[in-house]
Amino acid sequence: MLCSFTREFGSLDGLDPQLDLVDGTAIGYRNFLHQMCSYLHYRYISLLISENKAFDSLHFWVLLPLKKNDLQLGSKKIYNLLASLYIPINSHVTVAETGKANHEILLKDVCKFGPEQKLTMTSSAHQKNAARLKRNNYGGISIKSAALVFEGTWDTFLDITYRHQNTESKFHFVLMSYISEMLNFTFTYYLHTKYTWGYPSNGSDCFNGIIGTLQENCGDCEISTTGLMWKTERMERVDYVTDTNKFLGAFVFLKPSLSEVSIIYELPFSLTVWITFSVTMAILTIILVFVRQTENHLQSKNEISEPVFWSDAILDTIGIICQQVPENIINRHTAARIIFMFLLLLSVFLVTSYSAIIVSLLQTTSSSINSLEDLINSPLRLSIVDVLANEVTDPTVEKLFKEKLYNQPVSEAFTSEEVGMEKIRKGLFAFHGLFGANKIISDTYEEHEKCRFKQIPMFMANHIGFPIKKGSPYTEHIRQSVQWLRETGIMDREVKRWYYQKPQCISGVQNFVSVGIQDFYPTMVILSYGILFSIAMLVLETIYCKYHNRITISK
Secondary structure, eight states, rough: OOHHHHHOOOTTTEEEETTTEESSOOOHHHHTTTTOEEESHHHHHHHHHHHHHHHSOOOOEEEEEEEEEEEEEHHHHHHHHHSSSSSTTOOEEEEEEEEESSTTTEEEEESSSTTSSEEEEEOTTTTTTTTOTTTOOTTTTTEEEEEESSSSSSGTTTTTGGTSSSSSHHHHHHHHHHHHHHEEEEEEEEOOOOSOOBBOOTTOSHHHSSHHHHTTTOOOOOEESEEOOOOOHHHTTTEEEEEEEEEEOOEEEEEEHHHHHSSSGGGSSSSHHHHHHHHHHHHOOOOOHHHHHHHHSSSOOTOOOOOOOOHHHHHHHHHHHHTTOOOTTTOHHHHHHHHHHHHHHHHHHHHHHHHHHHHHHHHHHOOOSSSSHHHHHHOOOEETTOOOOOOOHHHHHHHHHIIIITSSOOHHEEEEEHHHHHOOOHEEEEEOSHHHHHHHHHSSOHHHHHHHEEEEEEOOOOOOEEEEEEEOOOHHHHHHHHHHHTTHHHHHHHHHHSOOOOOOOSSSOOOOOOOOTTTTTTHHHHHHHHHHHHHHHHHHHHHHHHHHHHHHHHO
């Protein structure tokens, strides 16, 4: 009895918080314990407990029949009382009743597989030689669920031909179908046909889309057959069963050539090589000047010697480096010829090596873009598929949206997969698609182009899982079923069946790439500067000659 229990123990302070024993019913609220001592109060308290969800997996209840004085509450009345309450399948409610023998006590576990279902009871697992209640068999009940169809129609939803549309929804729908067969339940669909996975609504605590249908006091769905990304703001409204897959969307682009992202004419040699070569050429130039001056000094007075100037020596050295034969390279003396020979050999080795490396670099793609930060700082233009939205608070992603997307017209920043993938073919363009992008690559791109493709994911926290109503009693069973599908390989099989895999580079070679104006643009700039500088020097020399001649004539 409730009253006798209270008198015997005095209070609940000494009880195990995981086990509440109450004669005739269960109650987790101490302030009611000393006040309710009649049958009418039992029903009221039981209803109060049910409405406050005290029949859950965190509480253990044992209900004892009451027989005292004129107040009697047998096990039959207890069952009738519990039949009007919702006792979910994850609860721990046990009813004790007297057996055929006076000393025999029978324990029975009770629960309901749904709010509108009948009370189910069986022998308790705490009793020896008892048949345990199989709570992983829902008995064919119907559970309300939400599904998302944002591409195509429901008629082609499970058609493998259209697997590039609604890929995430189809994959998770199939997994939930397996789970419904394992747990023996059916689900009725609430279809969403807009891009409403679930976002906050202005001025309302209820989210829109699937999350809104799962929120308590906002929707009447229990589970979602569509997987959603794990997000902090969503986890405050719903629970996630477990992760099923990772979001596979990423920025896709053709790896640009080195000439498109850097100046290839700076790459063949390191700074050390350039310094060594320059120092060597400078030393040989100094030695050449010294040798020629010495040779002129040793010549006889009858021989005509040419004057040696530092400016001529420097210009001769530069001419040799640029494969231009100096005007006075022919020399009668052996020492000067040997120095000229070493200058020419050094120049030949340098030019040959430099040219070979430049030819190789012209056919090489760049591997410098490996992260979102690299993508932001690259010359590539960006766009994303028109069903994605910026839901993350990562500063790098926010920077990407502000610097690469929001400064473009909406129609160019957010476009379809067909348009985005076609722009990639033209080069210096990256597109963030969904699951049809891999299909377009497989169907329309050449083999050598597939070898140039690279992907950079935008969402780092990209886990996807089944959302479910917060505190749902079905969470643990569905979680175990998902884990079983993963361990048996069924989930991996469905991933390969529904997701277009990233195209593989089979040949491992790239096609010949023709050289464009951009590849030798730096040389054209240097040539232009050289022409302008030579014209400027010609003007200065002309002015100097006229001025010098005028002074000479005046004298």
